[in-house]
Amino acid sequence: MQFIFRSSAYFLGICLFLFACKTVSTTSETVGNNREVAVDTSGLALSSNRKELIRDKEAKIREYRPSRERDFDLLHTELKVRFDYSSQSVIGEAVLTLKPLIYPQDELVLDAKDFDVHRTSLHLEGKSIPLSYKYDQEKLTLFLPEKVERHDTLKVNIDYTAFPERGGKAGSVAITDTKGLYFINPDGADKDKPVQIWTQGETEHNSKWYPTIDSPNERQTNDFYLTVPDQYISLSNGTKVSSKNNADGTRTDHWQMSLPHAPYLSAMVVGEFAAVEDSIDGLVLRYFVEPKYERGAEKVFENTPEMVRFFSALLDMPFPWPKYDQVVVRDFVSGAMENTTLSIFMEELNLNEREALDSEWDYIIAHELFHQWFGNYVTTESWANLALNEAFADYSEYLWLEHHKGRDEADMHHFNAIEQYMDEAEEKQVDMIRYYHEDSEDMFDNHTYAKGGRVLHMLRKLLGDEAFFEGLHTYLKENAFSSVEVHHLRLALEKVSGKDLNWFFNQWMLSSGHPQLKVSWDYSQPDNILLTLEQLQDVSRFPVFKIPFTISVYKEGQRFEQSYTMDQAFQQFALENGPGTNLVLFDEYSEILTKREEARGAQLMEKQFDWSESGLARVEALDSLTSNFSETIDFLPTMGRALEDSFYVVRELALHRLNRLNASEEQIRQLEARVLEMAEKDVNSTVRSAAIEALAGIGGAKYAPLFYRLINAPSYQVSGAALTAYLDIEGNDSDKKELFERLKSEDNIRIIAPLADYLTIEKIAEGRAWMQEKLGLLKGESLYYFLGYYGDFFASVEGVPTAEAISSLGGIASDHRLNYVRLAAFQSLFGFIDDPGVLELVKSIQSEEKDEMIREYQDYYLSPYLEGR
Numbered sequence: 129m130q131f132i133f134r135s136s137a138y139f140l141g142i143c144l145f146l147f148a149c150k151t152v153s154t155t156s157e158t159v160g161n162n163r164e165v166a167v168d169t170s171g172l173a174l175s176s177n178r179k180e181l182i183r184d185k186e187a188k189i190r191e192y193r194p195s196r197e198r199d200f201d202l203l204h205t206e207l208k209v210r211f212d213y214s215s216q217s218v219i220g221e222a223v224l225t226l227k228p229l230i231y232p233q234d235e236l237v238l239d240a241k242d243f244d245v246h247r248t249s250l251h252l253e254g255k256s257i258p259l260s261y262k263y264d265q266e267k268l269t270l271f272l273p274e275k276v277e278r279h280d281t282l283k284v285n286i287d288y289t290a291f292p293e294r295g296g297k298a299g300s301v302a303i304t305d306t307k308g309l310y311f312i313n314p315d316g317a318d319k320d321k322p323v324q325i326w327t328q329g330e331t332e333h334n335s336k337w338y339p340t341i342d343s344p345n346e347r348q349t350n351d352f353y354l355t356v357p358d359q360y361i362s363l364s365n366g367t368k369v370s371s372k373n374n375a376d377g378t379r380t381d382h383w384q385m386s387l388p389h390a391p392y393l394s395a396m397v398v399g400e401f402a403a404v405e406d407s408i409d410g411l412v413l414r415y416f417v418e419p420k421y422e423r424g425a426e427k428v429f430e431n432t433p434e435m436v437r438f439f440s441a442l443l444d445m446p447f448p449w450p451k452y453d454q455v456v457v458r459d460f461v462s463g464a465m466e467n468t469t470l471s472i473f474m475e476e477l478n479l480n481e482r483e484a485l486d487s488e489w490d491y492i493i494a495h496e497l498f499h500q501w502f503g504n505y506v507t508t509e510s511w512a513n514l515a516l517n518e519a520f521a522d523y524s525e526y527l528w529l530e531h532h533k534g535r536d537e538a539d540m541h542h543f544n545a546i547e548q549y550m551d552e553a554e555e556k557q558v559d560m561i562r563y564y565h566e567d568s569e570d571m572f573d574n575h576t577y578a579k580g581g582r583v584l585h586m587l588r589k590l591l592g593d594e595a596f597f598e599g600l601h602t603y604l605k606e607n608a609f610s611s612v613e614v615h616h617l618r619l620a621l622e623k624v625s626g627k628d629l630n631w632f633f634n635q636w637m638l639s640s641g642h643p644q645l646k647v648s649w650d651y652s653q654p655d656n657i658l659l660t661l662e663q664l665q666d667v668s669r670f671p672v673f674k675i676p677f678t679i680s681v682y683k684e685g686q687r688f689e690q691s692y693t694m695d696q697a698f699q700q701f702a703l704e705n706g707p708g709t710n711l712v713l714f715d716e717y718s719e720i721l722t723k724r725e726e727a728r729g730a731q732l733m734e735k736q737f738d739w740s741e742s743g744l745a746r747v748e749a750l751d752s753l754t755s756n757f758s759e760t761i762d763f764l765p766t767m768g769r770a771l772e773d774s775f776y777v778v779r780e781l782a783l784h785r786l787n788r789l790n791a792s793e794e795q796i797r798q799l800e801a802r803v804l805e806m807a808e809k810d811v812n813s814t815v816r817s818a819a820i821e822a823l824a825g826i827g828g829a830k831y832a833p834l835f836y837r838l839i840n841a842p843s844y845q846v847s848g849a850a851l852t853a854y855l856d857i858e859g860n861d862s863d864k865k866e867l868f869e870r871l872k873s874e875d876n877i878r879i880i881a882p883l884a885d886y887l888t889i890e891k892i893a894e895g896r897a898w899m900q901e902k903l904g905l906l907k908g909e910s911l912y913y914f915l916g917y918y919g920d921f922f923a924s925v926e927g928v929p930t931a932e933a934i935s936s937l938g939g940i941a942s943d944h945r946l947n948y949v950r951l952a953a954f955q956s957l958f959g960f961i962d963d964p965g966v967l968e969l970v971k972s973i974q975s976e977e978k979d980e981m982i983r984e985y986q987d988y989y990l991s992p993y994l995e996g997r
């Protein structure tokens with residue numbers, strides 16, 4: 129599964145005040161002799177201490193999350209389902225084939241949540257015997273007429289109606305994510321939304337729509353017969369083997385999955401979709417989207433064949449399943465989900481052809497695809513080991529970027545993931561593999577994903593590519609169609625590499641924390657530089673890490689690498705680098721997951737910028753030079769080189785900093801031609817848009833004709849930047865009016881945002897209807913960004929009635945399904961806070977908010993208005 133993580137910075141730039149009150153609780157160890165018959169108070173303290181310790185340790189036993197015990201082996205599920213759109217229910221008939229795993233059994237317990245069970249029976253040797261059962265809305269216990277042995281195969285039949293909307297933890301915010309099956313716009317009342325059904329099984333939610341053993345350590349083959357209204361298509365796991373029209377205007381599609389997979393990976397999608405067909409080496413690939421996004425989907429998913437080819441070659445293992453479909457649905461509950469042969473994506477991947485030019489969704493496509501090996505072919509035995517699915521899927525994003533765009537872009541992605549993990553580590557530090565956790569949903573965090581991917585990166589660097597990827601091949605091959613825990617991975621890698629890896633797995637996966645490294649240098653002997661490393665983390669909670677690392681030595685135009693291992697908390701290394709050394713760098717590619725402290729002056733940063741072959745290290749150096757040393761840097765050569773850098777992030781950063789440095793007009797003028805060239809021709813749209821912004825800063829008016837022309841650029845990024853720059857120039861009123869008329873029907877936020885800004889700045893009250901229309905049209909992140917513009921317009925343009933805006937914002941702030949959109953609307957309401965009733969409105973919205981994190985942010989906005997009133 130792919131979550132879209134939103135850092136605290138995303139939530140409108142508030143930093144970590146929410147977590148500041150959390151303190152770390154540590155249980156101090158008791159030292160002393162408890163057997164002493166003590167009547168004094170210290171003895172009482174000891175015995176109460178012992179009681180406390182025992183309570184803690186007993187609690188620990190209760191918190192342990194074992195893998196599910198298996199009484200039966202579920203072999204096959206035959207399922208016939210149809211849908212009642214009016215009551216949002218699923219009418220199903222399931223036939224499950226099972227065997228006792230080893231011990232004789234006289235009852236069978238199935239997961240079946242919020243069903244009406246109509247009939248249960250047992251098929252044994254050609255007979256059908258009604259079964260008595262017990263049902264508590266979660267577990268369906270079938271009482272077998274006699275004990276069955278391990279060599280018996282039984283078939284049980286369950287007729288039921290499932291109500292995904294029922295049940296759940298009342299009042300919990302998680303409830304919307306645990307329905308298992310979702311009816312989207314089932315009555316068709318929303319004219320802007322298609323009618324769809326889709327499912328989301330992870331973690332244990334598919335038992336909301338069919339009876340099963342809903343555990344990742346179970347696996348089954350299946351035949352699903354989906355009866356759907358004839359105007360819709362159906363999608364499911366495996367291949368569609370037949371399709372039959374029924375007299376009542378429905379159609380029954382038979383989907384067959386003949387290779388075993390875990391129940392949480394079952395899926396169905398029903399709706400109106402266009403299909404883009406593709407293939408690679410005989411494997412059928414299809415991309416399903418709403419019909420109007422068909423041309424966009426050709427572009428958004430265009431790298432899928434190459435990804436399949438690349439990953440298959442890397443793992444030396446062909447795609448393990450008979451086909452691969454990807455479908456984009458509405459209102460999805462996470463980023464995407466890797467159901468076997470059928471990945472489902474959130475609607476942000478619905479792009480029109482022009483938007484698709486700037487599509488940045490390759491990483492999520494790679495992530496779900498890699499899961500087809502890591503997660504689906506070989507599956508974690510329990511959610512405690514979720515990293516065995518997600519760390520690999522996360523790391524596939526790096527692998528794909530490295531292959532497709534080069535190491536620098538991959539390293540940038542890697543660096544962002546480190547930041548995400550470090551952000552989360554401020555708040556909690558837990559083991560990556562966690563047998564102790566409260567709720568399985570808690571496992572879907574940046575420890576499992578971002579840290580997991582970084583740990584695999586270190587493992588790859590430790591073993592080398594050949595051993596690492598061959599080890600993964602062995603791991604997959606030896607555990608095909610099985611469930612795994614972390615040791616399976618270690619044993620496979622040890623087998624192939626011949627190395628012991630216990631220490632690595634213990635410190636990175638089975639312990640929490642990360643090294644906090646202090647790096648210092650002594651250059652007094654330039655031929656033999658002394659490196660001092662110190663681990664500063666709290667060693668009462670975290671390990672002293674064993675850290676293999678690399679030093680890069682740049683000498684006489686050549687680059688050398690020297691390898692070392694740190695295995696003490698404080699350690700010094702004499703580098704014996706020899707004469708003619710220009711530069712030495714510790715962990716040049718930021719491979720180690722660490723919070724690094726290293727004092728580096730301007731001179732060193734300049735050298736790092738000039739010499740380093742790592743794009744990431746050059747970004748770091750340029751960032752430091754232009755922020756920490758902006759007074760002293762040699763502006764022209766540094767910026768001149770940065771604008772020519774092969775890595776686009778360096779070029780983009782240089783453009784963003786260009787007008788913020790202490791440069792003379794003359795110096796800027798010398799770079800202007802290059803910036804102009806970048807605005808016109810850079811291969812990267814992000815860089816082009818940054819170059820347009822830089823030109824606007826240099827002297828907007830003279831570039832008006834250029835900006836006006838670039839508004840027509842195919843890329844929305846370029847076009848939007850040009851539009852912003854043009855509208856910011858004073859004058860040209862009639863041209864601006866004409867532009868508004870020409871572009872007002874666009875529905876891309878990069879165009880809408882500058883137009884909205886224009887209406888507000890020019891105080892064009894007639895823009896009211898357009899603002900309202902766009903508010904109704906935008907979704908997700910676009911809506912999030914638009915809400916600020918919308919609020920500004922209604923709050924600041926005179927003569928515009930505010931009641932409509934307040935009511936729209938109030939509705940979004942209370943009801944929108946996305947928490948960050950609710951929060952943005954809530955914040956926009958403060959533009960009207962002095963209007964009658966608005967303070968009461970925001971207070972009541974806050975009191976109704978179910979999401980605790982959002983409520984705390986709301987508190988923050990609200991607090992100044994509560995004091996003194």
Ligand SMILES: [Zn+2]
Binds near residue numbers: 499517521522
């Ligand atoms: Zn995933």
